[in-house]
Amino acid sequence: MDAVTLSRLQFAVATYFHFLFVPLTLGLSILVAIMETKYVRTGIEEYKRMAKFWGKLFVINFAIGVVTGITLEFQFGTNWSRYSKYVGDIFGSLLAIEATVAFFLESTFIGVWVFGWNRLSPKAHAVCIWLVAAASNISAYWILTANSWMQHPVGYVIRNGRAELSDFWAVISQPYAILMLLHVLSGAYIVAGFFVMGVSAYHLIRRQELSFFKRSFRMAAIFTVIFALAEILVGDIHGKEMMKSQPTKAAAAESVWETTKGAPMYLFVVPDEANERNKVEILGIPKLLSWVAFGDSEGVYRGLKEWPKEERPPVAITFWSFRIMVALGMLFALISVIAWLKRKNPENSPGFLKFLIYCIPLPYIALALGWTVTEVGRQPWIVYGMMKTSDAASSVGASQVGLSLAAFVIVYSLLGIACFYLLIKNARKGPVPIPALDR
Amino acid sequence: MLETIWFLLWGILWAVYFMLDGFDLGLGTLAPFIARNDNEKRIIYNSMGPFWDANEVWLITAGGVTFAAFPTAYAVMFSALYTPLLLLLFALIIRAVALEFRSKGESEGWRKLWDVCHFLGSFVPALLLGVAFANIFKGIPIDQEGIFHGNLLTLLNPYGLLGGILFVLLFLVHGALWLAIKAEGDLETRAAKAASGIWLILLIVAVVFLAATWFATGLYLNYLSNPILLIIPVVTVLALLATRLFINQRAFWKAWFASSLTIVGATLFGVVGLYPNLLPSSLNPAYSLTIYNSSSSSLTLKIMLGVALTFVPIVIAYQIWSYYVFRDKVTKDDLASDEAY
Numbered sequence: 179m180d181a182v183t184l185s186r187l188q189f190a191v192a193t194y195f196h197f198l199f200v201p202l203t204l205g206l207s208i209l210v211a212i213m214e215t216k217y218v219r220t221g222i223e224e225y226k227r228m229a230k231f232w233g234k235l236f237v238i239n240f241a242i243g244v245v246t247g248i249t250l251e252f253q254f255g256t257n258w259s260r261y262s263k264y265v266g267d268i269f270g271s272l273l274a275i276e277a278t279v280a281f282f283l284e285s286t287f288i289g290v291w292v293f294g295w296n297r298l299s300p301k302a303h304a305v306c307i308w309l310v311a312a313a314s315n316i317s318a319y320w321i322l323t324a325n326s327w328m329q330h331p332v333g334y335v336i337r338n339g340r341a342e343l344s345d346f347w348a349v350i351s352q353p354y355a356i357l358m359l360l361h362v363l364s365g366a367y368i369v370a371g372f373f374v375m376g377v378s379a380y381h382l383i384r385r386q387e388l389s390f391f392k393r394s395f396r397m398a399a400i401f402t403v404i405f406a407l408a409e410i411l412v413g414d415i416h417g418k419e420m421m422k423s424q425p426t427k428a429a430a431a432e433s434v435w436e437t438t439k440g441a442p443m444y445l446f447v448v449p450d451e452a453n454e455r456n457k458v459e460i461l462g463i464p465k466l467l468s469w470v471a472f473g474d475s476e477g478v479y480r481g482l483k484e485w486p487k488e489e490r491p492p493v494a495i496t497f498w499s500f501r502i503m504v505a506l507g508m509l510f511a512l513i514s515v516i517a518w519l520k521r522k523n524p525e526n527s528p529g530f531l532k533f534l535i536y537c538i539p540l541p542y543i544a545l546a547l548g549w550t551v552t553e554v555g556r557q558p559w560i561v562y563g564m565m566k567t568s569d570a571a572s573s574v575g576a577s578q579v580g581l582s583l584a585a586f587v588i589v590y591s592l593l594g595i596a597c598f599y600l601l602i603k604n605a606r607k608g609p610v611p612i613p614a615l616d617r
Numbered sequence: 618m619l620e621t622i623w624f625l626l627w628g629i630l631w632a633v634y635f636m637l638d639g640f641d642l643g644l645g646t647l648a649p650f651i652a653r654n655d656n657e658k659r660i661i662y663n664s665m666g667p668f669w670d671a672n673e674v675w676l677i678t679a680g681g682v683t684f685a686a687f688p689t690a691y692a693v694m695f696s697a698l699y700t701p702l703l704l705l706l707f708a709l710i711i712r713a714v715a716l717e718f719r720s721k722g723e724s725e726g727w728r729k730l731w732d733v734c735h736f737l738g739s740f741v742p743a744l745l746l747g748v749a750f751a752n753i754f755k756g757i758p759i760d761q762e763g764i765f766h767g768n769l770l771t772l773l774n775p776y777g778l779l780g781g782i783l784f785v786l787l788f789l790v791h792g793a794l795w796l797a798i799k800a801e802g803d804l805e806t807r808a809a810k811a812a813s814g815i816w817l818i819l820l821i822v823a824v825v826f827l828a829a830t831w832f833a834t835g836l837y838l839n840y841l842s843n844p845i846l847l848i849i850p851v852v853t854v855l856a857l858l859a860t861r862l863f864i865n866q867r868a869f870w871k872a873w874f875a876s877s878l879t880i881v882g883a884t885l886f887g888v889v890g891l892y893p894n895l896l897p898s899s900l901n902p903a904y905s906l907t908i909y910n911s912s913s914s915s916l917t918l919k920i921m922l923g924v925a926l927t928f929v930p931i932v933i934a935y936q937i938w939s940y941y942v943f944r945d946k947v948t949k950d951d952l953a954s955d956e957a958y
Contacts, residue, residue, distance in 0.1 A: 230955065241717035244670060245710040248677055249703075255684065255695025256702055259763075262695075266688020267913045274681035275924050277674060282932045285674045289667035290939050292956050297942055340688075342914040572696035573764050582703045589707055593714055600721055610955055 182571045184579040185257040188586055192249050193553075194546055195590045199243035199597075201545055204318060204363060205370020206236045207311035209401060214304045223612070228394055229307070230295075231609035232374065237292055238600050242593060244285065249586075257579065261560055261570035267342045268334055268349060269324055276320035284313035318366075319359050326355035328561050329552065330423040341564065354423055357416040364409040365548065368510050369541040371402025375517055376538035377605045379531035382524055387608055392524065399514065399521040406514040409507055414470070421471045424562055427555035429482045430493045431500035432467060441479035443467040447501075451493045454483060491557040499550040506544040513537060619918045620908040623686040624895070626925060628888030630682055632881040634675035635746070635784075636791075639880050640873075641669045643792025645712065645739025646785065649732065651796070651811055657804050658732065660947045662716060662958035664799035667943045669716060671936060673709065685921055689763065689911030690895040697757055697765035697896075698749055701772060705745045712738025720958045743788045744781040748772055751780020754834045754887050756897030761904045776833040783826045786819040787883065790860065791876045797869040799947050812872070813864045823857065823883075835897070836890025849889055853882030 179187075210233045217225035251273055254262045262270065290298070291306040298306070333348030334341045343349070378395040381387055421428045433449040433456055434441060445461035468477035482490050517534065520527050560567040644661060652658040684691040695702060711734040719731035755776050758766040793812035797805050827850070830836055840846050856878035863872035891897070895911060898904035912918065951957055 234956075238717065238721065241670075241713050244673075245713040248673075248680075248709065249706045251677060251680055251684075252695060252702060252706055255680075255691050256699050257696070259692035259696040262684065262692040263689050263763075266684055266691060267917045270681070270684030270686075270688050270691065271913070271917050271921050274678065274685035274921060277678040277681045278924055278928045278932070281674050281677060282671065282928075282936070286671040286932075286936055286939050289670055290942060293663075293667040293951075294942060295954065295956065296950075337914075343917045343920075346916070346920050572692075572699070573762075574696055574699050578699055582699075585703070585707060589710065593710070596714065596718060600718060604721070 179576065179580070181574060181576040181579050182568055184576055184583055185253075185571050186567065188257065188579060188583040189250075189253055190553075191583065191586050191590065192246065192253060193549065195594070196243065196246040196250060197545060197549060198542060198594070199239050199246065200318075201362075201366035201369040201542070202239050202373055203236065203243050204314050204366035205368075205401075206232060206239070206373065207307065207314055208367070209370060209374060209397065210236055211304070211307045211311045212397065214307055218300045218304045224390055224393065227609045227612070228390065231390075232394070233291075233307075234604055235377075235601060237288070238597065238604065240288060242597050246590075257572055257574070258560075258570050259572035261565065263340065264565060264570075265327075265341045265561060267340060268327060271343070272320055272324040272327070272349070276317055276324075280313045280317035280320060284310055284317060287313070315363065318363060319355075322358045322362055323350055323355040325552070326352060326358050329358075329556060330354040331561050331564050341561075354419055357412065357419050360412045361409070361416045361548075362545075364405040364412055365541065365545050367405040368402060368409060368514075369545065371398045371405065371514065372510070372534070372537055372541050374398035375402065376535045379524070379534040380606065381608055383528050383531050385525065388525065390609060395517075395524050396521045399517040399524075402510075402514040403518040406507075406510040410511055413504070413507060418471060418473070424556065425480050426482070426485055426490055427496065427551070428471065429480055429484075430491045430496040430555055431551055432471075432479075433493055433497040434467070434479055434481045435483050436481040437478060437484055438481065439468070439478045440465040440476050441467040441471075443470065447497070449493045449497050489558060491555045496551055496555040499547040499554070503544050503547040503551065506540055506547070510541060510544070619915055619922070620912045621893070622922065623682075623912065623918055624888075624892060624908045627679070627682055627686060627895075628885055630675060630679040631750075631888070632884035634672075634679050635787075635884055636877045636880045637672040637675055638669070639743075639788040640791045640795040641665045641672055642739045642743045643785075643788030643790070644795055645735050645792070646743060647789055647792050647796070647811060648739075649736050651793075651804075651807055655728065656952070657800075658728075659720060659952055659958060660800050660804060661796060662719065662735075663947045663951055664796060666716070666958050667939060670713070671939065673713070676709075682921075682925075686913055686918060687895055687906075687908065687911045688913060690906045693759060693763035693765070693906055693911075694753070694896050697759060697763075697767075698752075698772070700769045701745045701749055705742050705749075708738045708741035708745070710738070711735075712742070716958060740785065743785045747781035747784025748777045750784075750884075750887060751777045753896055754780070754830070754836055754891060756834070756899035756905070758900050759896070759898045759904055759906075760900060763904075763906070766900070776829055779822070779826055779829055783819075783822050783883075786815060786822055787876075787880055789815045790819055791873070791880060794860075794864070794869055794873040794876055798873060801946050801948075809864060809867065809869065813861065816861050816864065820857065820861075823854075830890075834890070836887060839890050839892060846889055849882060850886050853879055853886055856882055 210229050213225050213232065214229040217229060287306045287309040291303065291310060294303055294306065327349055330352065332352050333343065333345035335344045374394055375398045378391040381391045382395065433447050435454055442462040442464045443466035444459045446458060447456050448458040450457040465475040468479055469475040471477060471479055482493065520530065524531060556562055558566050560570045644665060648658065648661050652661055715731040715735035715738055719728055752772050758771065760766060790812050793808050793815060796808035797812060800808055856875045860872050860875040860879060863875055893907045893909065894905050895908060896906040
């Protein structure tokens with residue numbers, strides 16, 4: 179394999195792994211902040227125990243999220259130096275702003291929060307976790323703005339042999355970025371909601387700490403249902419934006435080969451890239467695809483054949499990732515509505531609770547698939563329509579990249595195992611017993 | 618002008634990173650040699666507990682600012698230093714995880730494993746950062762396309778290694794002083810002893826390094842043409858001497874601040890000597906990356922300056938506050954809490 183392919187694989191490994199930890203951080207920080215706020219407001223000790231228990235799981239997860247994020251930033255320089263040189267004027271500044279504005283805030287106050295339970299007033303302590311939650315979400319905004327710029331570059335001119343910033347406001351306020359932010363954040367909140375519901379379910383089935391986990395479950399159920407339903411709406415709007423700004427990705431996501439007016443949606447499709455057609459297309463609903471994509475059943479859906487082969491993304495991966503992601507999104511809405519209906523006495527539905535435990539990984543999978551659509555669907559471009567991925571890599575040797583890729587796989591696998599071991603261990607153990615009962 | 622401001626800010630960011638993460642990395646390197654039991658190890662871990670994460674963000678910001686303000690230099694520097702940088706990242710990853718995971722498992726094997734990781738994750742970055750910066754001061758073989766003609770061994774030249782050793786020693790003294798501040802009784806005394814012992818080696822290596830710099834780099838040229846700038850190395854050396862003085866007086870906070878000033882001064886000595894180069898080419902001075910041929914557009918530099926001037930003072934304010942909150946020694950109560958490392 180050449181250095182470009184290896185670098186792509188390495189970036190994929192690093193990103194997928196990083197994004198196993200980030201979404202839980204984004205969502206759980208908010209849930210913990212709500213718990214602690216309730217403690218400060220009501221004085222009910224159980225809320226404090228909740229904040230501590232879920233906070234501990236949060237912190238285990240947070241550490242890996244932070245350090246695996248650094249490798250992403252550095253890889254732009256190590257593996258994608260031509261890209262960095264060409265677009266650093268815009269892309270680099272977004273990353274630098276993220277660190278200055280958000281990451282410092284997050285990392286400083288997480289330290290104060292974890293170690294400061296006895297050193298700060300309850301109110302000040304609760305403010306710390308809110309700052310952590312706010313900072314991690316602000317951080318998501320800057321990172322996603324940077325990614326959106328790769329999907330849909332705006333606010334630049336080509337000058338001095340590179341892309342230079344011409345309109346900062348256009349870069350940070352473009353609809354693609356805002357929609358992507360809402361899309362990713364909702365997804366992350368669904369991850370956190372399912373995580374809290376799943377872990378609570380484990381204890382509720384065993385009737386341990388009943389009141390503690392009922393409260394947790396209820397809070398998570400309300401949180402999840404809001405964002406699972408919102409995600410359908412946001413996903414739809416984001417999809418419509420993608421139609422406009424990235425037509426090749428949209429065509430690949432639905433595996434549409436011929437440009438069609440009033441395109442139908444097939445419930446089951448198997449793409450056949452080699453022959454530029456679909457092997458299977460069954461259960462078609464006339465005009466539905468055009469209606470979903472444009473809000474107009476007579477809309478013209480551009481097919482992949484409009485572009486030369488070398489400008490099309492890999493179809494099968496993009497298509498399947500998109501399909502399964504959408505199906506999972508629908509499923510999350512359904513499950514979270516059921517969970518919301520059962521929020522008051524979840525312990526009476528042990529079958530459903532058991533099912534919820536097995537649901538914990540699903541939102542993670544949905545997010546990984548979503549990123550696959552985003553990044554693979556953008557190919558062959560690293561910056562859509564501007565720079566090809568094949569022109570973006572560093573001139574480092576394939577053997578060097580091969581070695582570092584192997585190191586990434588090994589180190590990350592071991593870390594993953596250690597982290598999941600700790601998470602599962604601490605999640606199963608449940609909250610620290612109340613001292614009075616302990617004696 | 619804008620480029621020069623950003624060059625200085627760039628240098629200061631790295632200097633602050635070395636000053637702050639320096640004590641974590643140094644103490645992590647020192648830990649296996651000074652801690653005698655699990656309790657002492659936990660004091661070490663908890664002494665940096667509330668801070669290490671925020672300290673590391675200075676590295677991310679320094680990296681990000683290199684990317685934003687000098688994208689060409691970022692691209693060339695990071696791809697040329699491919700292997701050492703990835704080693705640095707892996708080391709920092711296992712350090713972070715070691716800190717976070719170690720005390721969340723009870724078995725001896727589990728803790729030993731993470732102790733080893735913590736040592737490697739502290740020592741390796743300290744060494745590599747020194748090697749990297751010494752090579753930047755010296756210049757590396759890059760051609761006019763910015764392509765690096767060398768390998769890891771090119772970087773492990775005598776001057777590079779000397780820089781690595783210098784950094785490790787600077788951080789060791791800095792970390793030992795931090796432990797003297799945070800620990801009580803016997804451990805405090807041993808930490809102070811370690812600090813003054815290592816200080817002597819540091820002094821010798823620093824003198825050798827300053828002399829080697831004369832032969833291996835062009836850093837002194839800026840100082841010869843602007844003698845006023847010599848105040849930087851002079852203050853640095855005075856700060857290094859003051860460190861020892863304060864250790865003898867058992868004024869550990871003062872010694873730590875003097876050591877901080879030493880680290881900042883040493884970094885700025887190199888950076889100011891480098892100006893206006895960001896990465897000199899050892900093949901041909903014409904291929905060197907300077908602040909002029911590798912900076913961002915002036916619009917980007919202006920926006921970034923606005924962001925930096927607004928937010929960095931805020932960052933500094935709340936970080937000082939966080940150090941103030943946790944200014945006391947690590948106590949038994951701290952170790953007993955459920956959140957402690």
